[in-house]
Amino acid sequence: MKRRGILILYAAVCVVLSAAAVCAMLLNRSTPVEAAEAPAVTAFENAVTALEIVRDGETVTLSTTGDVWTMDGDGSIPVNDPRVQKMAVLAANLPAVRSFDAASGSLSDYGLDGSGILVTASNLAGESAVFQIGRETPAGDARYVLCGETVYLADTEDCAAFDYGFLELLAYDGMPDLLPSELKSLRIERGSFELELLYDETGAYPAYEDIFTWFIGRPYDTPVPADTRNAHALFYDVTGLYIYGCAAYRPDDYAAYGFDAPLCTAEVSYTDENGRVQTVRVSFGSTTDDGFCYVRFEDSEQVLLANAAIVQSVAYTVPSDLLPRQVCGILLETVTRLTVTADGETRVFEGEALSGDAFGSFYTALTEIVATDTAPDTALTDEPILTVSFERSTDHDAEMTLSYYRYDETRALAVFNGRRSQLVESLALDAVLELYAAIP
Numbered sequence: 001m002k003r004r005g006i007l008i009l010y011a012a013v014c015v016v017l018s019a020a021a022v023c024a025m026l027l028n029r030s031t032p033v034e035a036a037e038a039p040a041v042t043a044f045e046n047a048v049t050a051l052e053i054v055r056d057g058e059t060v061t062l063s064t065t066g067d068v069w070t071m072d073g074d075g076s077i078p079v080n081d082p083r084v085q086k087m088a089v090l091a092a093n094l095p096a097v098r099s100f101d102a103a104s105g106s107l108s109d110y111g112l113d114g115s116g117i118l119v120t121a122s123n124l125a126g127e128s129a130v131f132q133i134g135r136e137t138p139a140g141d142a143r144y145v146l147c148g149e150t151v152y153l154a155d156t157e158d159c160a161a162f163d164y165g166f167l168e169l170l171a172y173d174g175m176p177d178l179l180p181s182e183l184k185s186l187r188i189e190r191g192s193f194e195l196e197l198l199y200d201e202t203g204a205y206p207a208y209e210d211i212f213t214w215f216i217g218r219p220y221d222t223p224v225p226a227d228t229r230n231a232h233a234l235f236y237d238v239t240g241l242y243i244y245g246c247a248a249y250r251p252d253d254y255a256a257y258g259f260d261a262p263l264c265t266a267e268v269s270y271t272d273e274n275g276r277v278q279t280v281r282v283s284f285g286s287t288t289d290d291g292f293c294y295v296r297f298e299d300s301e302q303v304l305l306a307n308a309a310i311v312q313s314v315a316y317t318v319p320s321d322l323l324p325r326q327v328c329g330i331l332l333e334t335v336t337r338l339t340v341t342a343d344g345e346t347r348v349f350e351g352e353a354l355s356g357d358a359f360g361s362f363y364t365a366l367t368e369i370v371a372t373d374t375a376p377d378t379a380l381t382d383e384p385i386l387t388v389s390f391e392r393s394t395d396h397d398a399e400m401t402l403s404y405y406r407y408d409e410t411r412a413l414a415v416f417n418g419r420r421s422q423l424v425e426s427l428a429l430d431a432v433l434e435l436y437a438a439i440p
Contacts, residue, residue, distance in 0.1 A: 111135030258286030
């Protein structure tokens with residue numbers, strides 16, 4: 001009985017202790033613990049209106065009286081306002097993930113011994129702060145920041161907003177953001193060579209088919225249809241030119257960057273939103289060892305940097321690069337009479353002869369041949385392998401001729417509509433001749 005009483009007593013004690021634990025848990029849940037307030041490097045009540053950035057031995061001063069920033073006290077210098085405004089916002093309220101007091105003599109361990117970025121921020125309300133941004137932490141997600149006697153850990157991306165010098169804080173010149181329909185002309189000049197690209201959807205430059213909207217002007221006497229994809233790529237390479245940075249501002253000698261004898265120049269004429277014709281002209285100078293080309297817009301004080309490979313592609317584009325790959329895309333429904341000469345014999349197709357499966361297969365293969373390469377515009381001496389003359393029901397290009405000449409062992413030269421620079425595979429032409437021979 002005594003042993004049974006002891007067990008009952010132990011059980012009662014356990015029940016009491018368990019109930020106490022449950023009450024303690026409920027009490028803790030009903031009384032939340034206040035989280036420690038995150039530290040901040042700066043906490044201005046008013047917007048920053050003045051900044052001084054000392055970086056890599058260069059000092060840049062920035063100030064504003066409203067929405068426009070001025071750099072180094074010169075209102076004529078174009079400033080990258082979004083970049084500076086972000087810098088000002090973070091200078092006023094720079095958050096940190098934690099802070100600690102730096103031990104004596106340890107600042108060099110954090111890159112805070114004067115080799116980092118020194119920022120001085122102030123505003124018209126009299127608030128000011130000076131802080132220095134040091135090196136990254138080993139994890140790379142934060143940088144050490146010294147303000148007063150305290151070292152903070154601030155987000156790496158926030159700190160990167162201050163990592164700009166004078167040239168990086170400029171607002172760079174650039175091409176307008178254009179649609180092809182706004183283009184009047186794009187001219188590329190390289191020495192005495194000139195290439196002109198045009199865009200038209202109105203029929204101002206008649207093409208032998210309505211599928212064409214891009215045209216090659218000069219060096220041709222009249223606009224010639226261009227390949228849509230290649231023409232648009234050239235248009236984008238020029239009008240969408242990406243600027244990587246600024247190499248110099250107001251240099252003493254622009255010739256040092258190759259602008260006395262530029263690689264090429266590009267001139268874009270376009271119609272603005274008010275219907276006025278505007279012109280932008282840009283020169284491409286010499287290239288750098290790290291793959292950039294110097295760029296200068298007309299009358300600009302900036303020497304900018306663009307991708308050298310893209311610039312050279314623009315500079316050395318020739319008309320044959322822009323011709324349609326499809327050598328002859330004449331639609332059969334526009335043809336009223338077709339004269340074909342092959343192996344010294346000539347046949348004429350018109351009326352019902354322009355239909356039928358055999359003729360259709362031949363005509364489809366003929367008009368689907370694409371150029372695989374280009375050749376110099378050389379004189380033709382041999383007789384053509386195949387000549388096709390088209391008589392059409394169109395208002396323009398009513399008579400057109402396509403001829404193929406043997407160029408080498410594997411290729412043939414196409415001559416169409418005055419062009420004689422496109423090469424096609426002989427196998428493709430042989431297949432067309434076989435289909436022609438199969439027409440009853």
